[in-house]
Amino acid sequence: MTTAISAEEQRLRRELAAVYRLVAHFRMTDLIFTHISLRLPGPEHHFLINPYGLLFEEITASSLVKIDIDGNPVDATPHRVNPAGFVIHSAVHKARSDAQCVLHTHTPAGCAVAAQRDGLLPVNQISMEFHNRVAYHDYEGVALNLDEQQRLVKDLGDQPVMILRNHGLLTVGTSAAQAFLRMYYLDKACQIQVSAQASGAALVLPDPAVCDLAARQLNGEATDSDYPDDDAYDLAWSALLRLVDRIAPDYRE
Structure with a gap:
C-alpha cells in the first residue's frame, strides 16, 4: 500500500531529484553506484534515496524510494533498493540531526585526493572553505x-x-541544496589540487593564519567581514534549479 504524498514531501522529492540530475550534469557519478539520501520530516525516520539500477540522469521525483532507517522500502515500489548502499548514510543520519542530506561520490579527483597521505591541501581559495573542516576515515573495505x-x-x-580514504568524498547538509553545493566545491578543490600537483612544480601554501582567516570568511564566521553574502548560496541554488529546468525538466515528474 502506498501512502499519500504531502506537499512538503513532494517539494523535497523534487529538490533531491534536482540534485541527482546536477551530480550527473557535472560528471560526479559512478554509473548506478553511490547515493544521495534525504531525511523526510516526521517521527517515522523515513528517507528518500535513489532506486538501485537507475542512472542519476534518469531519476525523477516520483522514482525516488522512501525507506526506513534500515534501508527497507516503506511503500510498495517497482524499484530495487540497495540496503548496503545506505550503511554509511544511515550512520550519519542517526548521529547528526543537522545531516538532513548525505551525499557520497567516487569522482576521479576526489578519489585521487583520498589516496594522498596529507589529504586536502590549502592550494587555492576554493579549498579554503574546508580548511580544518574536513574529517577523514580510513578504508575498511566495502562499507x-x-x-x-x-x-x-x-x-x-x-x-x-x-574524505573516505582510498574511497571517495562525503558531504552533509541541512538541505539537499547545501549538501550539493558543498560537494561541488569540495570536488572542485580536489580537481585543482590534482592539477597543481600534476604540473610538477613546487606548491605554494599560504600561511596557516591566512588559511584560518579565509575559512572563517568563506563560512561566514569572520566578525569583520560580511562575506559570503547571506543569500549567496540561495542565489546559486536558484541558478542551478534554472539550469536543471532547462536541461532535464522531467526531474519534476
Missing part, C-alpha cells in the same frame, strides 16, 4: 560491516565534509 558505522561517525564528528 557492508555495521560495526564500521561507529568508527565512521566518530571520525566525522561535527564536520561538514569527510
